[in-house]
Amino acid sequence: MNYKFILSLLFLITLVISCDEEDPVYSPKPRGYCRIDFPKKEYVLFDTTCPYQFEIPKYSRIAADDRKDAQPCWYNIEFPKFKATIHLSYKPVTNNISNFIDTSHYFAMKHQIKATGLEETPVIRDSSKVYGLLFDIGGNTASSLQFYLTDSTHHFLRGSLYFNVVPNIDSLKIVVDFIRQDVIHLINTTRWKKN
Secondary structure: OHHHHHHHHHHHHHHHHHOOOOOOOOOOOOOOOOOOOOOOOOEEEEEOOOOEEEEEEOOOEEEEOOOOOOOOOOEEEEEHHHOEEEEEEEEEOOOOHHHHHHHHHHHHHHHHHOEEEEEEEEEEEHHHOEEEEEEEEEEOOOEEEEEEEEOOOOEEEEEEEEEOOOOOHHHHHHHHHHHHHHHHHHHHHOEEOOO
16 A cells, blocks of 8 residues: 555656646747738839829839729829739819818728728928828728828829728738838829929
8 A cells, every 4th residue: 555655646746846837838829921022112203194293113003093983194003012002083173172182081081980090191392382191090991091182272182092902900011001101202202293
């Protein structure tokens, strides 16, 4: 009986010693996303017969909007590698600037249902008479970035970034931040042509 008692005691001591709290605790790895290799930032001038011009990234392509309701000087800047498109719409201003600005705010606020936040950054470039607002929309929204530019008297240009994928800010944030730099560059290089 002494033999069984000693074996039981040894087993119990081994069990207690093997349950040391300093042993690493293993847990499953969090879900990962594919690495994205971003191209070098290089820009080219986009200039047509439209009353505006600006620079776009070399790794993008621009095409006229071919929808039925598209108007002249509406373009799409496509980023094929990222499945993203910036939809641009242009309207001449004829005493209706407040309607265009209200519509831009409406389209940005429309995403508030799913958004976690909305930041507005004013655009003021007096030297080129380019004014506007950049909307950064946080969360899993269809459009993470929108903007409008105007000279307040003749021109109104509106843009919105959309991805051709299901919105997931965890995986898209790095791409949104990358394209946001291109939008900032577009805003900073926009020029109105003389009427």
